[in-house]
Amino acid sequence: MKLALPRLGNIEVINETIITDMGHELVEVPPNSKKTLDLGVRYSPEYCCLPLKIALGNFIEALELGAERLIMAGGWGPCRFGYYAQVQRDVLIDLGYDFKMIIMEIPRGNWMTLWDNINILRNGRSWSYMINQYQLAWQKILLMEKLENKVLQVRPREKKRGESSRALKESMIKIKKAKDLKTLKQIEEDTLSKFKDITDFQKKILIRIALVGEFYVSLEPFSNHHLEEKLGYLGVEVVRKNSIEAWIGPIMRLKIFKDSFKEEKEIEEAAYHYLAHSVGGEGQTTVGNVVLAHREGLDGAIQVIPFTCMPEIVAETILKKVSEDLNFPTLTLTYDEQTGEEGLNTRIEAFIDLLKKRRKKVVMVS
Amino acid sequence: MKKKKIGIPYALYFYEYYPLWKEFLTRLGAEVILSKSTNKNILDLGIRSSLSEVCLPVKVFYGHVLSLADQVDYMLIPRMVCVEKGAFFCPKIIGLPDMVKTSLTSLCPIINPVVDIRKSYGTWKNSLFQVGQLVTENSLAISRAFSASWENFQKNYVANILDPKTLRPGLLNIDTNSARKQLPEIPINIAVVGHDYLINDSYINLNLIEKLKNMKVNVLTPGMVPPNIVKKQLKKLYKPIFWSLSRKVTGAAFYYFENRVEGIIHLTSFECGEDSMVGELIHHQSQQHPGVAYTEFVFDEHTGEAGINTRIEAFLDMIRRKKRNEISFTPSW
Numbered sequence: 001m002k003l004a005l006p007r008l009g010n011i012e013v014i015n016e017t018i019i020t021d022m023g024h025e026l027v028e029v030p031p032n033s034k035k036t037l038d039l040g041v042r043y044s045p046e047y048c049c050l051p052l053k054i055a056l057g058n059f060i061e062a063l064e065l066g067a068e069r070l071i072m073a074g075g076w077g078p079c080r081f082g083y084y085a086q087v088q089r090d091v092l093i094d095l096g097y098d099f100k101m102i103i104m105e106i107p108r109g110n111w112m113t114l115w116d117n118i119n120i121l122r123n124g125r126s127w128s129y130m131i132n133q134y135q136l137a138w139q140k141i142l143l144m145e146k147l148e149n150k151v152l153q154v155r156p157r158e159k160k161r162g163e164s165s166r167a168l169k170e171s172m173i174k175i176k177k178a179k180d181l182k183t184l185k186q187i188e189e190d191t192l193s194k195f196k197d198i199t200d201f202q203k204k205i206l207i208r209i210a211l212v213g214e215f216y217v218s219l220e221p222f223s224n225h226h227l228e229e230k231l232g233y234l235g236v237e238v239v240r241k242n243s244i245e246a247w248i249g250p251i252m253r254l255k256i257f258k259d260s261f262k263e264e265k266e267i268e269e270a271a272y273h274y275l276a277h278s279v280g281g282e283g284q285t286t287v288g289n290v291v292l293a294h295r296e297g298l299d300g301a302i303q304v305i306p307f308t309c310m311p312e313i314v315a316e317t318i319l320k321k322v323s324e325d326l327n328f329p330t331l332t333l334t335y336d337e338q339t340g341e342e343g344l345n346t347r348i349e350a351f352i353d354l355l356k357k358r359r360k361k362v363v364m365v366s
Numbered sequence: 367m368k369k370k371k372i373g374i375p376y377a378l379y380f381y382e383y384y385p386l387w388k389e390f391l392t393r394l395g396a397e398v399i400l401s402k403s404t405n406k407n408i409l410d411l412g413i414r415s416s417l418s419e420v421c422l423p424v425k426v427f428y429g430h431v432l433s434l435a436d437q438v439d440y441m442l443i444p445r446m447v448c449v450e451k452g453a454f455f456c457p458k459i460i461g462l463p464d465m466v467k468t469s470l471t472s473l474c475p476i477i478n479p480v481v482d483i484r485k486s487y488g489t490w491k492n493s494l495f496q497v498g499q500l501v502t503e504n505s506l507a508i509s510r511a512f513s514a515s516w517e518n519f520q521k522n523y524v525a526n527i528l529d530p531k532t533l534r535p536g537l538l539n540i541d542t543n544s545a546r547k548q549l550p551e552i553p554i555n556i557a558v559v560g561h562d563y564l565i566n567d568s569y570i571n572l573n574l575i576e577k578l579k580n581m582k583v584n585v586l587t588p589g590m591v592p593p594n595i596v597k598k599q600l601k602k603l604y605k606p607i608f609w610s611l612s613r614k615v616t617g618a619a620f621y622y623f624e625n626r627v628e629g630i631i632h633l634t635s636f637e638c639g640e641d642s643m644v645g646e647l648i649h650h651q652s653q654q655h656p657g658v659a660y661t662e663f664v665f666d667e668h669t670g671e672a673g674i675n676t677r678i679e680a681f682l683d684m685i686r687r688k689k690r691n692e693i694s695f696t697p698s699w
Contacts, residue, residue: 047638047642277460309639314461317461320469
């Protein structure tokens, strides 16, 4: 059975662990490109959000390469994400492809579907083997995110431009090939020491910005036009607030106890004054994270949203007020299928200049 | 004692729930002030006070809130979260009280009870009770007012629904000879599906319903489809829809496809997230019913009518021409 997964940042590191090693055949989805976007945009409903379009592009490319089953995440609203799989399935069927979609989600009444899906993924291997593999995959995700977060600190301080990104890429390839936890540990140590080598520790005080907003756009560099790298090269330390760990962590850790939601609670409390109820997606999280970023003493926040995103527009409306109340600069960047970058660059640079001036003023006053 | 004035902006979900709130509050002795139907002034107010990225219905809602602001003591903006199992309202509706509060400063106090039937504090009874306590301290009166208005709301809501037997398409009953003589007069059934706040707001939909009626079209709306039929139709979907308002739209559209009305017009508003997904589902379904013409109208802030007129005329011409051909091909025995 040929399986394919949509892309999201470096998530491909787990492909071999959960697909090839389980005895399936893997269809490597090509990296997101202009072609992916074009395919997705051509066949998706016009006002759908960007992640749906890019993921649809991924699926079309995968099906062209012979994929038979597509794995997609699901959900139960009110954000549109929960309905992606259904719409994509309809579109792909209309296009005449023959495939089956495996939607991974917490079921509502349809436990049999989940059972079937798990069995398809298990592919006749023993349960202990499967659990083992998924634990390894989880560790890979944790390591991947740890390194990605580390690189955000290293990049603005690197001695030679581009070195940290290269080091990260190399370790991602190694993580992808890793077969056990011991290797992962080794990779972690190697990469961290490499990061140390390329860091210029003279540079200490930098502008620090929180990156908040919609999950996919903030984690997939193609969709946000490599925003993290751009900011890094401008000498800005980015603090990424979204993570895959926080997204599926509570499920993967199988902790139903309250303390696994401790961080979410904190964010919720921070947002409560402005947005008292969850609005689906990352709407409330975005507001909460901006308030927390202010408390942590960061210089500003950038909110990235796909055009027409429902929860983030609520957050954007509210962020205006938050920013005013706390005297905390925020910038909202909306992404759609336009790929021109100059407008984006100008806005980022202007925002960073503003933050730098602000900081000078604060120093002078104090 | 002076009567308390409570303002209800006549937009978004209030098209559905306004009768309930109005009767309840009036019974308790409050004065309910309803905003006027949408006009240029209201739309302009809304556009000016909201972010450009917000969808049209929410902008209209802002306009209604502002138009009421200086006439009332309180503004009623419930936080509608969940009114049936497994379905929510759209994120913007859930966040609506907060959006209004943060972007419109110096507004009168907002009453925002949470309606979320999954939680004990959010059942209809409890959230109306909270609001009632603002008006009167007599809890017995509140309970009575609730049960009376709830009953009326349920009864009238069901009474509004048409008998499904009236939906038979006219084609079979037409005497072919006389139909050929008076071609443009063939009565046709067009289902206009979309959210209530688009179908019933004649300023936003540029008077679409009246226009259709003037062109001798029998207009059918989602409100005419009984809830149990909607539920049955939704079983066709691979995955249930989790938006309450869109459930009705989709179920009704599927029902009309099956009952072979001549055409279906899907009304959507610019930037509406639900419509973008649901539109695709209806479009997908329409391909299995080639006999039913289907089109989609997107409404935004523009109020020029010529474009929409052309589209309606073209759509109806297409249907009438097709119908004429069907009739002339009917064997004469």
